[in-house]
Amino acid sequence: MKLQSIRPSTTVNGCTDCPIRPRAVCAHCNDAELVALDRIKHYKTWKAGETIVHEGAPLDFAASVVTGCATLSRSLEDGRRQIVGLLLPSDFIGRPGRARSEHAIEAASDVTLCTFRRAPFEALLQESPRIASRLLAMSLDELDATREWMLLLGRKTAREKVATFLLALLRRTATGPGPYRTDLPLSREEIATFLGLTIETVSRQLTSLRKDGVIGLDGLRTVTCADLQRLGAESGAEVAEALLP
Amino acid sequence: MKLQSIRPSTTVNGCTDCPIRPRAVCAHCNDAELVALDRIKHYKTWKAGETIVHEGAPLDFAASVVTGCATLSRSLEDGRRQIVGLLLPSDFIGRPGRARSEHAIEAASDVTLCTFRRAPFEALLQESPRIASRLLAMSLDELDATREWMLLLGRKTAREKVATFLLALLRRTATGPGPYRTDLPLSREEIATFLGLTIETVSRQLTSLRKDGVIGLDGLRTVTCADLQRLGAESGAEVAEALLP
């Protein structure tokens, strides 16, 4: 359920099978816990465009994204829609204590999830305080990321919104030193739905950022950026955390 | 930290001293837990307009709002600001496992908090899985409410935003049958900062809703509404949960 965070998150590049990640340095799972998770896990895949869970529908599993990209969204009665979260590999889906999803969950690309049936997963939470506490930390991280997106939706210009989105994606998928490159996991329409814009505005802002040399577009779905600082300057960066009283 | 939720929340009208509420039917605290909470609690008050915690500053306590109203906000470097949460009586402040606040916390009116020092509160969480699990449920509720606000910020018109805000307030403070009445805990400026609007637009929309007979304004800070259904119709209500597949 983790939304794109501007800051590198502790949950990025984690284990895609274990919801308590990262597995590589998994201080949160002991062997018994991992074995218990392995026993109840089950892989499922969805095709791009398919709905995984409808808005308001029962959610009878928890899951970790293994490959692909899914979106969380909410809608108004007249069809207006807002994507409220992106799910990328290692992100978690699930609401311990809740039987239904308040959001639609849709496959933006082909998606594979590692799912855990509700009952045994919640039983595991009861038995493993460390897993429960890790889940709380993840939820709080997600809350912070969601509120950061509120600032974007409420106060940023179209150009800043697009720059922020690209920067978040590049930061999340960046490997090694620049120039950075990433494939957009969303169509223009989905990007617009995520940023509170229209598809035309997203397209115009991408073109404008390219013409201004801030980013490169390599085909429709690939973005490059040689200078993340420059992109950050376009994103209306938030107050630095270092501004302590 | 609970944001206004459109739906009556399980955390509304709870105990203002105990972060694991509601106290009256407190299935979550046993006597030992309440005694432990009582032992570490400490009341503090702030005047309207004072900053309780700066953005990015250390947050060395958890707390429950006893009286008054506080805001959570994030800012951009150039001063643009977005309120990302309202704190009303019984709402909780705190980030177990995190040493600093990503948001500014400010007193919108005179505020009294029931605070718990960080270390003993976290120790209590370790010892009481029920409190920890309750905290997780509260965080997930808050995440839902925050995402609902994202839909408002990204997709609703100015009139719908103001109607949604008033409806949430009236729902939260409503007592008995109508006509409903509530005091606005925020100034026009703060409402604008919460809704992603300007102060002038908020004022115009309030005037317009009053002229159309949807609400009444009794002085600057008191709102009345005889027909919440009507107000709901103005708020661009979300898809009903009953729309299950």
Next chain:
DNA sequence: CGCTACATTTGATCCGGGTCAAGGTTTGTC
């Protein structure tokens, strides 16, 4: 009460991004 400071409302104007309408590109299929 009258004065000051501030909050709110109202009016006039402007502009960023939405809407509508083509036109161009990419992808998939046979």
Next chain:
DNA sequence: GACAAACCTTGACCCGGATCAAATGTAGCG
């Protein structure tokens, strides 16, 4: 490789809400 169906870009125009500017409350306070 031709065709269709999406998807994306670009242009022209418009409108909701921002901005700028007064005017009008309203709340302290001597």
